[in-house]
Structure formats: structure tokens, C-alpha cells
Amino acid sequence: xxxxxxWARVASGASLLLLLLLLLRARPRPELRVERGPEAPAxxxxxxxPVAPEEAxxxxxxxxxxxxxxxxxxxxxxxxxxxxxxxxxxxxxxxxVQVHSRAAHLRLLVESLGAVRGIETALLIFSxxxxxxxxxxVVRGVRFCQVLQIFYPFSAQLHAASFPGPDPRDCPRxxxxxxxxxxxxxxxxxxxxxxxxxxxxxxxAKHHWWWKLHFVWRGLRMLRGHPGxxxxxxxxxxxxxxxxxxxxxMGDVLRVNCADCDLLSLGVLGPAVGAAAAAAxxxxxxxxxxxxxxxxxxxxxxxxxxxxxYEKLARCARAFxxxxxxxxxxxxxxxxxxxxxxxxxxxxATRLPRVLHTxxxxxxxxxxxxxxxxQERAHAMRVLRxxxxxxxxxALSIRSKNEKGAIRPRLNxxxxxxxxxxxxxxxxxxTTSPHFDYYLLAGEISGPS
Numbered sequence: 128x129x130x131x132x133x134w135a136r137v138a139s140g141a142s143l144l145l146l147l148l149l150l151l152r153a154r155p156r157p158e159l160r161v162e163r164g165p166e167a168p169a170x171x172x173x174x175x176x177p178v179a180p181e182e183a184x185x186x187x188x189x190x191x192x193x194x195x196x197x198x199x200x201x202x203x204x205x206x207x208x209x210x211x212x213x214x215x216x217x218x219x220x221x222x223x224v225q226v227h228s229r230a231a232h233l234r235l236l237v238e239s240l241g242a243v244r245g246i247e248t249a250l251l252i253f254s255x256x257x258x259x260x261x262x263x264x265v266v267r268g269v270r271f272c273q274v275l276q277i278f279y280p281f282s283a284q285l286h287a288a289s290f291p292g293p294d295p296r297d298c299p300r301x302x303x304x305x306x307x308x309x310x311x312x313x314x315x316x317x318x319x320x321x322x323x324x325x326x327x328x329x330x331x332a333k334h335h336w337w338w339k340l341h342f343v344w345r346g347l348r349m350l351r352g353h354p355g356x357x358x359x360x361x362x363x364x365x366x367x368x369x370x371x372x373x374x375x376x377m378g379d380v381l382r383v384n385c386a387d388c389d390l391l392s393l394g395v396l397g398p399a400v401g402a403a404a405a406a407a408x409x410x411x412x413x414x415x416x417x418x419x420x421x422x423x424x425x426x427x428x429x430x431x432x433x434x435x436x437y438e439k440l441a442r443c444a445r446a447f448x449x450x451x452x453x454x455x456x457x458x459x460x461x462x463x464x465x466x467x468x469x470x471x472x473x474x475x476a477t478r479l480p481r482v483l484h485t486x487x488x489x490x491x492x493x494x495x496x497x498x499x500x501x502q503e504r505a506h507a508m509r510v511l512r513x514x515x516x517x518x519x520x521x522a523l524s525i526r527s528k529n530e531k532g533a534i535r536p537r538l539n540x541x542x543x544x545x546x547x548x549x550x551x552x553x554x555x556x557x558t559t560s561p562h563f564d565y566y567l568l569a570g571e572i573s574g575p576s
Contacts, residue, residue: 193258194285197278204348206250206275207267213247215273220249220371221350221357223343224364225335230261231500232363232486239366239507241271244519249371250275250349254339256282256331275349277342279335281550283327290546291327291334298324319540320451329453329541336455337447338554344437345555355433356391363486364428365507369518370481374431377416380523381433381475385418387530389436392476394428394484402513404478409516415478415526420471420533421463423456429482430474439467441555448551453541460536470532478526479517483507 206215222240226233240246249272255262256279266276286292298312300323307315307324318324343350343357350357356378360366370393381388408414419425432440440447440459443466450458463472485503 190285190287194280197280197285201277201280201342201346204275204277206273206349208270208273213271213273215248215250217349218353220245220374221252221343221353221355222249222360223252223254223339223357224360224362225332225339226253226255226257226262226266226362227332228257228259228262229362229486230259230265232503233262233265235485235500235504235507236360236362236364236366237265237269241269242368243366243370244368245371246272248272252277252343252347254279254335254342256335257284275347277339277347279331279338281334281338283331291330291550293327300324300326314544314546317544319543320538321540323540325544325547326541330544330547333453333455333458333542334547334551334554337551340432340437341441341555344434344441353434355436356431358393358429358431360429360482361486363484365483365485365503366429367481367483367511367514367518370429372519373414373477373481373523376520376523377431377475377477378433380416380525384525385473385475385528387469388418388473388475389433389439390421390426390472390474391431391433392426392429392474393431393481394426395478395480405514405517408479408520412521414517414520414523416523417476417478418473418525418528418530419476420529420531421460421474422533423454423460423536426474426476427456428484429480436472439472443467444552444555449548450538451540451542452536452538454539457536457539458542460533461538463533464535469530471530472533473530475525479514480510483510 224233224236240251251269251272252275253266254277258278266274281291283292288295290297294313296313298307298310298314298318302310302312302324304315304318304322307318312324314324344353356374358370358374374391374393377391377393381391404415440462443462446462446466447458450461452458452461459472464470483506485500485507
């Protein structure tokens with residue numbers, strides 16, 4: 128299908144996602160091997176005509192057209208369900224879901240969100256790093272609130288044979304430095320702290336999280352001036368019915384009693400809920416919240432951010448982006464220790480969870496989508512029954528306050544390539560100046576300045 132025809136269909140109101148899927152199916156999958164070759168082509172100068180399989184050379188990468196469509200969707204920012212009398216207004220609840228490819232877990236999250244009281248007043252944003260027909264079907268099924276889809280434009284799917292995707296000229300993960308030098312692969316000089324080379328599938332999650340943060344706070348016209356909180360979820364989360372009500376109450380407590388707090392947490396580390404604590408809340412009607420330094424393993428589930436927290440973290444971009452850890456949460460903790468003036472970003476955290484993690488056995492290193500999702504749903508239902516009497520507390524009270532500096536984390540590696548640093552450091556400008564995206568897509572980013 129010619130790109131000119133695609134644009135005509137876009138102009139006539141056809142589904143952009145359908146076009147993306149059609150183009151993705153038509154795109155050849157490259158064979159990944161370590162060898163030197165010609166530089167990846169820049170954007171084609173005009174419409175791309177299909178080339179018969181026997182013809183050579185092959186026409187320019189059709190993914191370029193997909194990338195343009197993704198950029199156009201991000202620029203248009205058209206929410207769905209706005210005509211259904213759903214009542215999101217500026218200043219209302221905002222929920223952002225980072226989505227990869229696990230449709231079964233996303234379906235469970237959407238089911239839980241549909242049962243949240245007040246969800247009809249929320250703006251629900253899905254941030255995608257992969258175009259997937261199955262995932263898109265789940266998102267299109269949301270009818271209970273306004274929905275906006277945004278797409279990470281530098282995904283491995285849209286750059287399948289060049290940085291920031293898996294470039295065949297890059298070094299294999301487990302190559303030794305000597306072997307890398309012998310192969311002459313692109314990033315031979317920059318293994319991580321453990322001697323491993325970058326893997327695009329793992330670096331993408333941190334890139335996506337950082338891009339999403341800038342795009343939501345600075346790139347979305349609907350959220351200009353929005354003070355927060357913005358609730359940040361992932362596709363393998365499960366939300367309890369009073370999550371938005373509690374978030375609003377915690378925001379009030381933050382503004383009155385913790386002016387230095389920039390983050391909120393609705394999750395709790397570990398599977399145990401604390402039956403005694405739930406019973407105490409049910410009896411007294413008052414729930415305890417704590418003030419503490421941000422700690423990845425305690426506060427990364429159901430994290431919510433005020434605009435002040437975003438701006439503070441954005442000023443720590445170099446600490447975040449050059450941290451040799453492919454996890455966004457440990458990178459936040461390192462930035463909190465190394466960059467925030469008092470040595471910690473403070474979080475107001477609940478003691479009873481309102482956001483559960485359902486992907487414990489299905490994380491980034493797991494290959495199956497379903498991998499126990501029904502068992503995870505059953506567990507979430509058990510937690511919901513256990514907490515039922517403690518939901519919708521009449522009041523909140525700060526029971527402990529620890530403003531000491533955060534603990535410096537042990538880093539997990541996977542983030543030592545200077546190209547990743549450069550892309551990460553450039554994201555703030557990319558979300559407010561869309562033409563910068565084309566510079567990267569044409570291959571002009573090669574390392575930090």
C-alpha cells in the first residue's frame with residue numbers, strides 16, 4: 128500500500144492503528160547477526176511503492192511510514208469516549224498505563240479499573256511501546272472513561288534493525304571485550320559494569336518510562352498546568368475500588384502536612400496484606416500513611432507523581448540517564464540519592480495496598496503472556512475480600528515520618544551504552560519539539576555530547 132494512500136485514509140478518519148498493524152505485517156523481519164554493513168537509510172524522500180519479492184534491492188523500510196503515523200497520533204492527542212458524557216475535566220484524575228505486549232494482564236488491569244469508584248471522571252492514558260492487535264482490542268474495549276493512546280516513537284518494534292532497536296552490528300550481550308574487538312561491533316568499547324553489552328528489549332522499558340513522563344507532563348495539551356497527582360501503572364497491575372478516592376485524600380494530606388513530598392505510593396511490598404492492619408482500619412475508620420525516602424522495592428507499584436516531583440526528577444536527568452541500571456525505579460532511587468538536594472525524594476505511602484502487582488512470575492525476562500494470570504486474578508480477589516472492610520477510610524493520618532536520605536542502590540547494569548545515555552538525555556526536548564524525533568529516526572544520535 129502506498130504511503131500516499133495511507134495518508135488519504137488517515138485524512139478520511141480511518142483507524143490509524145489498523146494502518147500500523149497492516150504495515151507491521153508487511154515489514155520484513157531482519158536476520159540479526161554481528162557484522163559491519165551500510166548505515167541504515169534515512170527517511171525516504173517520498174511515497175514508497177511496494178517492491179516484488181524477487182526484485183532487488185528492496186525498497187526503503189516501510190516502518191518509516193509507521194513511525195510517521197505514530198508521531199502524528201502523538202501530535203493529534205484525540206481522546207476517545209469524549210462524546211459519551213464522561214466527565215473528565217482539567218484537574219481531574221489522571222491514570223497513565225505503560226503497556227508492552229501482555230494483553231492478558233492488561234485485560235485484568237482494565238477489569239479492575241472498571242470497578243474503581245469515580246473512574247468515569249478520569250482520563251486514562253495508555254502509553255504503548257509496541258503496536259499489537261490484541262492489546263489494541265483491549266484498549267478499544269474501554270467504555271467507562273475518556274481514553275487517550277500515545278506511542279513511544281523509539282521502540283525496538285519500530286527500529287527493528289538499528290538503534291535504539293537491536294542493530295545487527297552491535298555486540299552480542301555475552302561477548303567478551305576481546306571478542307567484541309575482534310568482531311568490530313559498534314559498541315565494543317562500552318560494556319556495562321558486569322561486562323555485558325546492551326539488549327534493546329531491556330533498555331526499552333527505561334527509555335519508554337522516561338519518555339512517557341516527559342510527554343505526559345510537558346507534551347500533552349490536556350494536562351498543561353495540571354498539578355497532579357498522576358497515577359503511574361503498568362500492564363501487570365490490579366487496582367482496588369477505592370484507589371482514586373484514596374489518592375485524592377493522600378493528595379490533600381500531602382498538600383497540608385508534607386509540603387516536601389513529591390511522590391505517593393498506593394502499593395505495598397510483598398504479598399502479605401496485614402490482616403490486623405486492615406481490621407484496625409475497618410474498626411476505626413482511620414488509615415495510617417507514612418512519609419519516607421523513595422525506595423524502589425517498596426514504592427514502585429502504584430506510584431503517583433505531583434508536577435513538583437516530575438520537575439525535581441527532570442532536573443536530575445543526567446543522574447537518571449547515566450545510571451548503569453536498565454530499571455527505571457532503581458535509576459530513580461540513584462537520582463534521588465545523588466542529585467536531590469536533601470538526598471532523597473520523599474514519598475507519602477499507604478500501609479494497605481490499593482495497587483497489586485499481578486506479574487510476579489511474568490516479568491521482563493518471561494516469554495509467555497498468560498503465565499499464571501488466572502492465578503494472579505484469584506490472588507487479587509482474595510486480597511480484595513480481605514481488605515473490603517478497610518476500603519474508603521473516613522480519614523488518613525501520618526503515623527511515621529522519616530526524612531533521612533535514601534539508600535544508594537546496588538545497580539543491575541544493562542545501561543552503559545553512550546547512545547542510550549544520549550537518547551535518554553534528549554527526551555525532554557523531544558516531547559515538546561516533535562521535529563527532534565526525525566533527527567533520531569534519521570540516525571543522527573550517536574552518543575552524548
